[in-house]
Amino acid sequence: MYNFDGMMDRRRLNAIKATPQHTLQLDCIPLWIADMDFPAAKEIHNALMQRMNIPNYGYTLCTDSYYEAVTGWMQRRHAWDVKHDWVLTTPGVIPAMAFAVRSIVKPGEKVMIQPPVYPQFARMIQLNGAELVTNPLKLVNGRYEIDFEDFALKAQDPALKLCFLCNPHNPVGRVWSRDDLKRLADICLENDVIIFSDDIHHDFVYGPNPYIPIASLSEEVSQITITATAPSKTFSLASFKMGNIIIQNEALRKAYNVAINSVGCTSLDVGAIEATIAGYTYGEQWLQAVIQYLEQNNALIDSYIAAKMPMVKTVALEGTYLKWLDFRALGMNNSELESWSLTQAKVWLSEGYTFGVEGSGFKRLNMASSRSVIQEALERMERAIHALS
Numbered sequence: 001m002y003n004f005d006g007m008m009d010r011r012r013l014n015a016i017k018a019t020p021q022h023t024l025q026l027d028c029i030p031l032w033i034a035d036m037d038f039p040a041a042k043e044i045h046n047a048l049m050q051r052m053n054i055p056n057y058g059y060t061l062c063t064d065s066y067y068e069a070v071t072g073w074m075q076r077r078h079a080w081d082v083k084h085d086w087v088l089t090t091p092g093v094i095p096a097m098a099f100a101v102r103s104i105v106k107p108g109e110k111v112m113i114q115p116p117v118y119p120q121f122a123r124m125i126q127l128n129g130a131e132l133v134t135n136p137l138k139l140v141n142g143r144y145e146i147d148f149e150d151f152a153l154k155a156q157d158p159a160l161k162l163c164f165l166c167n168p169h170n171p172v173g174r175v176w177s178r179d180d181l182k183r184l185a186d187i188c189l190e191n192d193v194i195i196f197s198d199d200i201h202h203d204f205v206y207g208p209n210p211y212i213p214i215a216s217l218s219e220e221v222s223q224i225t226i227t228a229t230a231p232s233k234t235f236s237l238a239s240f241k242m243g244n245i246i247i248q249n250e251a252l253r254k255a256y257n258v259a260i261n262s263v264g265c266t267s268l269d270v271g272a273i274e275a276t277i278a279g280y281t282y283g284e285q286w287l288q289a290v291i292q293y294l295e296q297n298n299a300l301i302d303s304y305i306a307a308k309m310p311m312v313k314t315v316a317l318e319g320t321y322l323k324w325l326d327f328r329a330l331g332m333n334n335s336e337l338e339s340w341s342l343t344q345a346k347v348w349l350s351e352g353y354t355f356g357v358e359g360s361g362f363k364r365l366n367m368a369s370s371r372s373v374i375q376e377a378l379e380r381m382e383r384a385i386h387a388l389s
């Protein structure tokens with residue numbers, strides 16, 4: 001019923017993912033930015049076509065049907081009962097990070113992150129006037145874990161007001177367990193630290209670990225949590241700029257709303273509204289099919305690498321469609337590894353060091369592309385690795 005094997009010419013569409021930014025990337029297979037190559041669900045396409053056919057694109061309200069679609073999805077897919085009035089909209093999740101910093105942290109106060117992690121965390125914290133504190137993840141027997149001792153120590157600093165959590169975690173692919181989330185939330189509760197949980201990848205979870213919104217742990221935890229969600233990753237709609245930010249605590253929500261209003265982000269664009277409603281209302285079957293396809297891509301990558309280039313280590317993927325690959329055994333520094341990838345292997349991946357120094361020697365491969373493209377990228381990497389010896 002769904003076919004994800006075909007490839008659109010996305011360079012023709014000026015897709016950021018497919019458009020080289022310098023000459024070295026010209027003949028490379030682009031598997032970097034977290035953006036799927038698959039065509040959007042036909043239900044979303046149809047809804048957009050219907051609305052866009054009406055030539056009036058003025059300021060548009062998010063009505064009850066919008067909020068029902070958002071809260072219905074959280075209830076159905078993630079067993080979380082979100083009330084309509086807890087939801088604020090933002091033009092994306094990156095701005096939502098900035099609003100969290102602006103509404104909670106005064107100049108000179110601190111925000112904690114867990115690198116290697118999505119680079120915009122550090123950028124949004126620092127560009128919005130806060131001091132960055134890192135609580136690096138630990139790689140234990142091929143699996144990343146939170147360093148709770150370090151987290152608890154740093155949380156005691158009275159200047160630490162906010163912590164950014166990424167669940168599922170980009171780039172390391174962990175889906176944090178109930179126990180992880182509870183330990184982290186307990187430390188935050190003890191030390192009056194607010195949690196900003198970026199859950200944008202929450203619809204991509206594989207295997208037995210379910211995604212658990214940290215705010216759903218308890219009323220107490222919900223009161224100190226801002227949860228950022230969006231249908232953009234789920235349904236490949238990133239250019240529409242959409243975020244649904246869930247905040248139960250009224251005082252926190254009011255302050256957050258001031259931050260949104262202070263930069264005039266008071267409404268969503270009509271495409272974002274239509275696409276959100278259509279995706280959350282009719283997109284479930286399409287999403288299931290995408291997840292199945294991604295599971296097969298994941299299996300292909302793991303088995304290919306294990307069989308043909310075992311010096312590259314894969315980190316087991318629990319969530320997201322982003323594979324975190326360990327190239328440290330090749331013995332190259334970051335710039336040698338980047339250059340090898342672009343000029344020898346001819347694959348354009350996200351460089352591990354961009355996620356923090358903890359990512360040195362790693363690369364992130366976006367596996368949300370057609371199987372033949374993934375296969376070709378693996379073959380290119382294998383050839384380039386063998387050419388090294």
Ligand SMILES: Cc1ncc(COP(=O)(O)O)c(C=O)c1O
Nearest residue numbers: 034092093094095118170198200
């Ligand atoms: C963890 C995480 N948060 C946020 C974003 C981007 O959010 P948006 O495009 O809605 O600003 C990404 C994109 O890759 C991401 O991985």
